[in-house]
Amino acid sequence: MEKYIEGNKAAWEEAFDNRHASWGADITERVEKEDYPFFNDEMVAVLKKINTKGAVIGQFCCNNGRELLSLVKSGSAARGVGFDIAENQISFANEKAKELNLPCEFVAANVYDIDDSHKEEFDVVIITIGALCWFDNLDRFFAVIAKCMKLGAVIVINEQHPCTNMLATQGDEPYNPDHKKECHYSYFEHEWTGNGGMYYMTQKNYESKTFTDYTHSMSEIMSGMCSNGIMITGLQEFDYDISGGFSDIDCTGFPLSMIVQGKKQ
Template sequence: MKNSDINMRSIKDYTQSNRMAWNQIMPAHQKAARARLDEAFKNSSHSVIKSPEMDEWRKLDFKGKDIAHLCCNNGIELMSLKNMGAGHCVGFDICDLAIEEAQHRAMTSNNECQFVCTDVFDISEEYNSTFDIVYITIGALGWMPDINAFFKKVKDILKPTGAIFIYEIHPVTEMLPTDGDHEAHPLQIMEPYFKNEPYEDTAGLDYVGKTDEETSTRYWFVWKISDIMMAIIDQGFNISRFVEYSHDVSEMHSRNQEASKEAGIEIPMSYILVANGSAT
């Protein structure tokens, strides 16, 4: 898909459709997990960030650093970093119900993270050159209709020497059947890697409660590793770390992970990328 011609539709067309779908499915996610998460974060040292991600965070010396989390969902990753000593933390997400949950959890757990409901492409200029690190987590990039415009926004809100931290689903998994596709054999290539149009779907978004609830039409964009890297490089960042992993982080490819291990042919299913800005 060409960034200059996103299927003849505007970025806003896609993001508002996705916003509606997320607001529709969020009650199912909250029914399955909200009470448990609220209880867990009453512990001021609670964190959902584990290895290998935590190992990479330590290398960034993030304590005291100001962090923006784009597509933060219900805020638990950012709240975890705050619990571990991060500085000023702000999460941004387009889903009204996810931000309401994050704000409530932060308030009731005395966690000082702030959460803002906004399309990430519309983040206010008041946040420009504010953050030391921009954090992008699992499943965020697939909702972005324009990867170049997205990383332009990342650059805008970062300080000149700030860093990008990405922990994401590897696009190789997009070629494989999901756990819900029981008729397909694990590791069978079902879709192209070079995908030029977004997927349109109404089912399968409740990866938390595992229900069959549907949403209105939403759009998922498959960005190749080269798309992501070049969008970052084109904004003047230097990629300092790129590590690929054989474990699934999407909660939709456990069958593929197990099958690959059994066959002794582990494939890339997730990755961490760290990039740094330059003052020049």
């Protein structure tokens, strides 16, 4: 396992160990009572057009499992398999699957290292906000994803828009509250490191173990998919934030999020 991935594993497990009491507390109730909880309206519209009934669904970088549990239940899937590097999050997700009596299995694994035991397993793959940035090489990443997809399988990616890579957020030195859409960073800047923790999970600021993440251009995402036999079948771009970092410029015309769809040829 690459050193930066080992570091991210330790940092994510630290964050989850220090999670706020509310983080994940609503999963069981919402999955039981709601239709497609934890997805935004545009993502729900896309998922409802996909035939997930009786399907095997995979999610890569599944975090605490809430989205996969939601889709398997609401979409009447036969089974779901989620992968994440943080072992404590995976244990939590498996506990939730048992509570909900849903046919979901969560596996602690680095995506790069997923072996052939999952080859051509999935009819549907989902990738959600905050997944792609943890990998230095999207061609390598999508090679693994494609390996795990059946011929004709579909993939849906709901992610932060690459244009946000250029923006500064509160706490960044160049951030200016009077010019929130001013671009300070290169669209093609690649590697970032930080020790600021995961506030969305912990609801507190703390000196964390080192997180290393990577920005990717739209061309890197598209090329990574296409070079591994995944044909792009749809792209939607939105000016609303799903990351929690840019909500103060929602609906002001700046591209903040997107949905990319593909199919394995």
